[in-house]
Amino acid sequence: MANPVKFINETRAEVAKVVWPTRREVITTTIMVFIMAALTAVFFSLVDWVIRGGLSAVLAYFG
Numbered sequence: 001m002a003n004p005v006k007f008i009n010e011t012r013a014e015v016a017k018v019v020w021p022t023r024r025e026v027i028t029t030t031i032m033v034f035i036m037a038a039l040t041a042v043f044f045s046l047v048d049w050v051i052r053g054g055l056s057a058v059l060a061y062f063g
Contacts, residue, residue, distance in 0.1 A: 021029075
């Protein structure tokens, strides 16, 4: 079994190596995520609209 004190010391050493993002990086990536989510929503809305229109046309033709 591993030594708990050694484990805690090694964990602290690894956490100290982490490079945390700056405030500007966090804001920039957050804005990018919102923009990409909006673009994805628009894309899938357009795809849904096209498929719905095509299906309605096919059902109207055969129905």
